[in-house]
Each structure stands twice: as C-alpha cells, then as structure tokens.
Amino acid sequence: MELSKIKREQISNRQLIFIIIHNAVGTGFLSLPRSLAEVAQRDSWLPVIISGILWSGGFFLIYKLAIKFPNDTLVGYSDKIVGPYLGKIISLSYILYATLVTGLIARISMTVLASVNLPDTPIPVTLSLFLFTGFYLVSQGTKALARLDEFLFFGLTPLFLVLAPMAFNVDWINFRPMFQSEPLEIIEATYLTMYSFLAVDIMFIIFPFVEEQKKALKSSLIGLFIVTLTYLFITVLVVGFYGIEAIQYITWPTLSILKALNVPFFGRLEFFFFFLWIAIAFTSFAPYFYISSYGLADLFNFKHQNYSSFILLPIIAFVAFFPKNLLEIFSFMELIATVGLALTFGIPLLFLTIIKLRGLD
C-alpha cells in the first residue's frame, strides 16, 4: 500500500479498540444467547469466556504476522511470502469471504428490521439504503470509519446501560448446577460463539493504518476483552431472565428482553433501543464492506476504494438476496463463519511457518 495513503488515513490505537468492538458486536448479539442455551444449557456463560481466550490467540497470530510487514495489508504480504500467484489466490479468497459476510450481515439486519419494525416494506428497498450508507462510509476512508465507531461507542454505550438494572431480574437457578454439560457440548457451543466474535480478521487490512503498531496487540486485546464482557453480560442476562427452556422459542431474545423494561408514560421503549441497534448492526456490517473494498482496491491497485466498492455492491446485494429464509441465512452464516475461522487462524499459521522455513525475517 502506498505510504502517502497510509499516512493520510492513519488511525490511533484507541480508535482500533472501538473498531474491533463495533465490528464484533453486531448481529450475533441478538441471537447468541438462544443458540448458546440450546447447546450448552446451564453452562452457557462458559463458551463465551473460552472463545474470548481463543480469539486472543487469533489476535496474537495475526499481530505476529502483520508486524513483520508494517506497511502491507494481507494482499501485500501474501504476495511477498508465497509468491504472486498463490498469494493472489489467498487474498482473493479472503476478500470473497469478507464480501459474503458483508452481504449476510446486511441481510440479517434487514430481516430483523422487517420482522420487528417494517413488515410491509420490501427487504430490497431497505437493503439498498443500508448498502448505500455503507458505501458512503467506505468511500470516506479509514478515518471516517474509526471516528464513527469512536463516537457511537461513547454515544450508545450509556444508553445500553439501562439494561444493567435488569440484572436484578436474573434468576441464578438457570445457571446452577454448574459444569454439568458434556465437554462435546461445550466445544460445540464454543464453536458457535466464535462466529459472533468474528472481527479479528479486520486486522489483516487495517493494520498498516494503525499509528503505533507495536501497541496494536494491546489495543486489540482490550477491544476483545470488552466484546467478551458484553457478550457475557448479554448471555447471563438473557438466559437468566428467560430460563433455558423458554429462550429456545424466541428468535431474537435480546430484543424481546427489552419489552420487560417498563418506564412510566413512555409506552414501548424496546423500539427505541431497536433503532439504536440499527446503528450497531451498521457498524458491524460496514467494517466488512471496508475490508473487502480496501482489499480489492489493494489487489488491483485501484487509486480509490470507490472503484472496488462499485464492483462489490452488486455482489453483496446478490449474496444478501440469495438465502430464502431465516433458516437458510443461519446455515449460510455457519458455513461462512467456519471458513472465516479457518482463514483467520489458518493464514497466519501458514504464513508464519513459511517465513520460518524460508528465513524471510
């Protein structure tokens, strides 16, 4: 990547934290407690912590790899490590994966929107507005993304703290007795939780723009810690509130729990939070758009990411329309998240080994 561009779009380490948080906390936030409770039953909090720890390993690997090429994205250093042909294939598959995730997150968000808020508006219409907003953000570059995430974090978090008093309603009996699940169940649940944390891979693309790269690991781990904490809080709250039996019949338990919020005079406060959730879904969707757009621009040496965004928009829209219903969306998501897991752990492991073997240090 060109040095002038890196300099122009530099982001601070603090902004990296917020990007990671917003990227990870998105759509998974709504359905995670249900899928956890289905598999891990009373130990549903445990997989969250385990996947937090596992992901920090992912961060460590990517950091180790990226720090060796401070001015390159994945596209740049995969060329250097495995040669132009294989390198391009790896980068392209990563970009493709990011594009698929972009489309699916957009689709999930719009499906939730349709089921909660706008039942009569066709999904393609709402989706095109969503995609346009994403396109606009990506066209404004890394700085705009970082600043938006930073602002929204400080703007939205205090509002979501109103959920905190609901912790009194948690029935702890739903978590006792502890450690009763089979190890296999825990592993499966961990695997499920890992999807919701998918955000680590943004480090492949955003790393060259980080101001103090040596401290990037620390910042990303702080981000991961906050993400883990958020998911832990939500899981405990929602599972504890509904109980493991009832929760399995609720599609979006995190949204439903807001209905229990009762403030005099203001009728249905959960809708208010739902609007804020649109912003959260957007900030988890936009970084993937950013990844695919910047990755493609880097791969083909486009001057501006707008060109690659233009190419990607129809693909993303196609991906978003592809699944027919919610079940298909979830199964696609599982498939793609598995690919994502393989890529985020596989690429750095493979590359680091090759570097060792070829002595590229």
Next chain:
Amino acid sequence: MWDKIKDFFKSNNFINRLDLEAEEKVSSNLEANIDYLKDNLAPSSDLVFRSFHIGQKKEIDAEIIYFNELINADILQKEVLRSLMFDLELDCSNRTIKKEINDTLINSTIPIGELETTQSLTKALEQLLSGDVILFIEGIPKTFILGIKELEKREVQTPQIEAVTRGPQESFIEPLSTNISLIRRRIKDNNLMIDIKQIGERTKTDLAIIYIDDIVDQDIIKKVRDRLESIEIDGVLEIGYINQSFRDNWASPFPQFQTTERPDKALANLLEGKVVLLLDGSPFASIMPTTFIQFLQSPEDYYDHFYIASLLRLFRVAATFITISLPAIYISLVSFHHELLPRELALSLATAREGVPFPSVLEAFIMEISLEFLREAGIRLPGPIGQTIGIVGGLILGEAAVDAGLVSPPMVIVVALTAIASFVIPSYSATIPLRLLRFSMMLLAAVFSTYGLMIGWLLILIHLCSLESLGVPYFAPFAPIKLTDLKDSFIKFPLKFMGKRPESTPTQQKKRQPDKE
C-alpha cells in the same frame, strides 16, 4: 508550437492587464512617466493629472496624479501642494539638486506620515489605483507615494447577527483598517502577526491574514498561504468567496469555516491558535480551522457563569437535534408507528388529525415550506413591514389553516417548535445546512419511518466524521475523542480548568499560561 499558441492566448487575454512580472522603472523624464501612466490607465473622468512647479522660483516641473474621489482633497491642497509650491526653497543651479529634493521632501517639506518612494512605475500604478497620490518630479528617477486616502465608511455598530446580552457591543465594519484596529486594540502582544496580501486579479482586494506567531501551528499557516496562492478569481467581494475556495470538501453543506462579526470572538480564536482572515470591504472575519461544536458556542458562554453556560449549550445541542429531526420524527410516529406513542398521546394526536385531508408528510412539507417562505420574506423586507409578515404569516395564516381543517394543530406546534429551535443556534451560517438536512430527513422518514431516521442520522454522522477543516477533524472533540477538549464543548467547565488550549487544533504552546517559576 504549443508554447506559441499559449503565448497567443496569453497576449490576447491580458492585453489590458498589468503584467506584474515585467517591472517598468521610473525614468528621470517627467513626460515619459506620465505617458506610461496614460497608456496603462483607462481615461476615467475621476483621474486627475495636475502639473505644477516646485519651489518659490518655479523652476522645476512636477506632476501629481490621483483619483479625486479616493483622497482627502483638503490635505492635498493645504499640506502637499502648498508646501511644495510655496514653502520649498531650492537652489537650482546646484548639482546636488536631486539628492537634496529627495531628502528635503521626505524629511522636512511634506508633513504627511505615510510617504514612501519607489523606483518602480508598476508599483506606483498599483498604489495609484488603491487610492494613493503619486508625485513625479522632473529629473528625479523616483516616484513619491503619498498616503492621504479618505474612504467613506460607516460607524462601528453593535453586532446585528451575533447579538449578545453581555459582552462587547462592537462589530466589524467594511474597511480593513478599522477592523484591524478593532483587533490590534484588544491585544497588545508582540507576536501578533498581520500579513496583508492582495487577492483578486482585478479587484486587488486587501486580505489580512492574522495570527499569533508563537501559538499558531506552522502547518496550518502554510496551508492557509498555499490555498490563498491557489485561488484564481477576478474579483473578491466578500469573505465568503475566500471560504468557498478554501474548503476541504466543496460538496459539504456544512460551513467549514466560521464567520463572525465580533472582534472579541475573533480574538478568542486567535488565542486558541487559529487563523483569522479579514477582507477589505467585508464586515465579517473568517476563522479557520473550525470544529462543528464551535457553531453551538456563543461568546457569552465565556462571560457568564459556567452552570448557565453549560445549560445553554445543552439546550443548543437539543435544539440542533430538534431542528434536524423533529418534523421527521413526527411524520414517522404519526404515519407508521402509533404504537410507539403512549396511549393517551396517540389518542389526542389522532383526534387532532381527524378531518385533515393530507397525509402527514404532505402536511409537514406544506407547513415547512411556507415557514421557509416566511423567513426569507422577513429578511428581505424592511423592519416595520417585516413585522407585518410575521403577524400575517405566523398568526393569521396558521390560525386560518387550522380552522379550515387543512393542517392539524400538532403539526403547527411541531413546525413552530422546529423554527424556534433553529433560532436557538447562535451561528446563522450553521442553521442553513440544518434546514437543508431537515427536508431530507422528512423524506427519509416518510419512506422508511424510523429506520430512515436512523440511517439519516448515520449518514449525517459519517459525513461529520469525514469532514476536516484545514486538516483538523471537524467533529472533534467527539470523534476523535479529545477528553481535555470536552471541557469546552457541549458543556463548559469553569475558567479555572481551562489552562490548556484546545487540543483538536494543533498549537505550538499547549498551555495558555507558561508555568510560573
């Protein structure tokens, strides 16, 4: 070949224009100098060539040239012509006459403060055009430039747009010299730098770049100068011309530089390491770089108690929100999401809307557009008639529209509240984009209801986050977060805690006061 074509166009386009590159020297022959000026000046009626003889013996020819509407004729006759014609005693047989005239004129004959000499005819011509008197003397290869300009101006008045209840009641006026004096008078700092440049190919308007040399960041100054250099324009009539050609993002509706008519505000910004531009003929100063939150701050905030200032600032933030989105919120609640309203409120809204023929979107658009009409009409009309517009438009029209059942009373309340909120924002130039955004938000809300609202706000936020003003993030201190700057943003801390200059604008000295040893 290409060069020849270029030259051809150049020579044709600029045939009447001064070529500043080629400097013409003043010759010692009086006739030659006058011929040069006559060749290069359109023969205007207000251009005066007055030839006379210097000294009591009337032996040396001289000529003064000026535009008679730009100078003080009284001083010219009494102080310049009288002293040259009658007071000067010269021994003309002497060979050192040239040197002597030079010295005597400057030192002892003409009692004028602004007197300089030049050897360049081009410069003399420029000075003549800007209102100075120029004097040629036979046998001397020099021009004397006498600064006895007298330009019409109005008195310094109270600020019209940025009126405050408390604080200085002076505002900038048109002449640059008065405006500079208004600033210079308030700050007796040896590092205050005022750099005057000319801008506009034809108007050659004076533009003052003002900054405090040891506070301002050198990069910012360099950017200001670079952008000034890059301006290509034939005439500059108002500081808005400069602002528009300076912008980082030309397409943004938001003002990227602040304009103010208050000298105290300009000075406060100078002290924060900003650059102030003053243009001759414009009663507004332009402050750069600017952050968005500055448009929600009023000079009064700093003069008043901090509780009150903080409260007012919070109100202004709320007013900004209301100005942009209240009609949109109303539309989306009434036409899509009755369930979001508390039951009693929903019922009373429904009762009020009974019988209104239009959908709420159309109703809102009709009301908002008529309100904008009223506002424009009010500005154009002279004071007493302007009030009539307020009464006819606001009271009679609104009342009649409700009585006729064309609009519902809640809609009138919403529109009126929005209008009032937009007046709460201290900076007029900042309300213009907000009004613009309000209409787009109404459209979004009409199509997508609350989802449209949220997306609209996201788009606005993304735009604000991406904007920069001379490289300074426009939405600072919120994005990127600057904790120390938050003390003086939507709230205001007591003066005691403001020992540091704002961080979002880079400065050379971070602290306002150096540490006392």
